Amino acid sequence: MNEPSLPFDLDPDLRRRLGHRLIDLIDEYFAHLPQRPVQLPASQRSFEPLHNPLPETAADPEAVLEQVTRELIEKGFHVPSANYFGLMNPTPAYIAVLAETLVAALNPQLATMARSQLASKIEQETLRWIGERIGWGGAFDGSFTSGGNEANFSALALALAARFPHATEEGVASIGAQPVFYASAESHHSLDKSAGLLGIGRRALRRIPVHARLEMDLQRLETAIAADISAGRIPFAVVATAGTTNSGAIDDLEGTAAVCRQRKLWFHVDGAYGGAATFSDQHRNLLRGIEQADSVTIDPHKWLAMPFAAGVIITSQPEMLSRAFGIATPYMPKSAASLPVDNFKISAQWSRRANAFKLWLTLRIHGRQAYEQHINRQLALAQDFGRWLENSAHFELAAPVRLPILNGRVRLPGGEEKIAAAHLAVVEEVTRDGRRWISETKVAGRSVIRIMIVSYLTGEKQIAELQAAMTAAAVKVLGAKAAHSQPVR
Ligand SMILES: Cc1ncc(COP(=O)(O)O)c(C=O)c1O
Numbered sequence: 001m002n003e004p005s006l007p008f009d010l011d012p013d014l015r016r017r018l019g020h021r022l023i024d025l026i027d028e029y030f031a032h033l034p035q036r037p038v039q040l041p042a043s044q045r046s047f048e049p050l051h052n053p054l055p056e057t058a059a060d061p062e063a064v065l066e067q068v069t070r071e072l073i074e075k076g077f078h079v080p081s082a083n084y085f086g087l088m089n090p091t092p093a094y095i096a097v098l099a100e101t102l103v104a105a106l107n108p109q110l111a112t113m114a115r116s117q118l119a120s121k122i123e124q125e126t127l128r129w130i131g132e133r134i135g136w137g138g139a140f141d142g143s144f145t146s147g148g149n150e151a152n153f154s155a156l157a158l159a160l161a162a163r164f165p166h167a168t169e170e171g172v173a174s175i176g177a178q179p180v181f182y183a184s185a186e187s188h189h190s191l192d193k194s195a196g197l198l199g200i201g202r203r204a205l206r207r208i209p210v211h212a213r214l215e216m217d218l219q220r221l222e223t224a225i226a227a228d229i230s231a232g233r234i235p236f237a238v239v240a241t242a243g244t245t246n247s248g249a250i251d252d253l254e255g256t257a258a259v260c261r262q263r264k265l266w267f268h269v270d271g272a273y274g275g276a277a278t279f280s281d282q283h284r285n286l287l288r289g290i291e292q293a294d295s296v297t298i299d300p301h302k303w304l305a306m307p308f309a310a311g312v313i314i315t316s317q318p319e320m321l322s323r324a325f326g327i328a329t330p331y332m333p334k335s336a337a338s339l340p341v342d343n344f345k346i347s348a349q350w351s352r353r354a355n356a357f358k359l360w361l362t363l364r365i366h367g368r369q370a371y372e373q374h375i376n377r378q379l380a381l382a383q384d385f386g387r388w389l390e391n392s393a394h395f396e397l398a399a400p401v402r403l404p405i406l407n408g409r410v411r412l413p414g415g416e417e418k419i420a421a422a423h424l425a426v427v428e429e430v431t432r433d434g435r436r437w438i439s440e441t442k443v444a445g446r447s448v449i450r451i452m453i454v455s456y457l458t459g460e461k462q463i464a465e466l467q468a469a470m471t472a473a474a475v476k477v478l479g480a481k482a483a484h485s486q487p488v489r
Pocket of ligand 1: 146150241243311
């Protein structure tokens with residue numbers, strides 16, 4: 001007797017037809033990315049909630065797949081577009097898109113080694129490649145995470161475990177004094193959130209002002225540490241940022257390492273974005289000192305062109321991983337003695353997806369030198385863009401170009417409020433038709449227009465078109481008078 005077919009078990013012909021169709025749609029999407037608008041024009045953007053009732057019965061899979069893919073493409077916000085000069089989210093490498101499909105199909109469970117031996121080894125090999133690029137010769141270990149947020153959270157958990165070995169079990173109250181840590185005023189808000197979630201309180205994060213290059217002022221760092229110690233608080237870590245979110249500034253890693261050594265503090269580098277520069281032989285010196293870190297965050301889903309999710313926490317104090325995350329419960333399989341430690345004992349997660357596989361496969365297929373080219377090219381494009389801003393009649397360069405993030409300000413006499421309003425108006429003009437995307441933000445308290453070269457598909461053509469759009473917007477917003485106020489050098 002034939003068993004009735006199970007609802008999710010598709011007929012092989014249909015399975016193949018659906019797969020091929022989806023790959024064709026993705027291929028068509030990728031083919032248009034260099035010229036694809038980022039989103040619909042402002043007048044057509046609709047964010048109404050969907051009102052479909054919960055589907056109770058089956059529908060034609062080909063029709064549904066076709067319809068939802070087309071709708072997502074026609075109405076979506078296209079982070080992968082070459083015209084997205086946006087936040088730190090890239091065009092995914094196509095190989096990584098294929099890798100993600102394979103991971104979803106095989107669904108390895110990285111929590112334990114027994115159920116994911118090869119997938120776990122692939123993760124460990126990818127981590128080894130990253131640790132080697134950081135410049136660590138001794139022991140190191142870590143894990144892939146959901147992103148930089150979780151990686152920074154994990155780093156602070158490691159730092160706390162290192163300084164307060166009993167606090168993992170007994171809680172931060174057992175410390176008996178307020179633990180505090182330091183990062184620049186320009187550092188990422190994941191640190192505030194993590195401090196709250198770890199129970200030390202968001203105020204435990206001391207934000208140190210930056211100097212003119214937007215790097216943490218190390219003298220003020222030292223003063224703050226001394227003041228906290230005098231007041232009976234216990235400093236336990238310093239986070240240096242390698243590539244700030246707003247301007248791409250890189251803190252002085254060697255200088256921060258020296259402070260940490262002297263004060264016996266955990267040295268974490270938040271290289272969520274800029275840590276990728278370790279993959280460039282030409283530019284890895286931007287991160288001089290990263291090899292002295294106790295832990296590093298790197299997000300392959302930023303500069304390494306991986307689709308979400310792919311963050312990394314990696315530490316040169318690997319024994320702290322099990323101190324912070326080690327746990328046992330009876331239902332977990334007992335590891336064979338020959339297997340390395342189970343992943344759940346060194347990560348904040350239990351069930352864990354094989355997020356390393358896409359980077360491993362991309363490196364295996366394209367090689368490290370592809371990243372060298374990608375990083376070097378984007379840095380060169382950003383330097384050119386910086387010169388364009390400096391020479392513009394309408395804009396000035398507002399921050400040094402360290403990584404491919406540009407900060408521009410309009411050349412407009414008047415107060416900060418007027419300038420911030422002009423920036424919002426310029427951004428509105430540039431983004432209204434949906435073709436391209438830039439943003440406004442604050443750097444060291446001042447409004448700037450933020451432009452990031454983030455897609456590996458972005459080239460001189462897209463940049464020239466953006467510059468033309470910015471110039472037209474400035475003429476409209478500032479008026480012809482401002483256009484003549486500064487000569488083009
Ligand atoms: C410097 C920095 N650190 C951490 C993060 C958080 O990373 P994620 O968005 O992957 O959680 C970001 C995000 O932009 C960032 O810019």
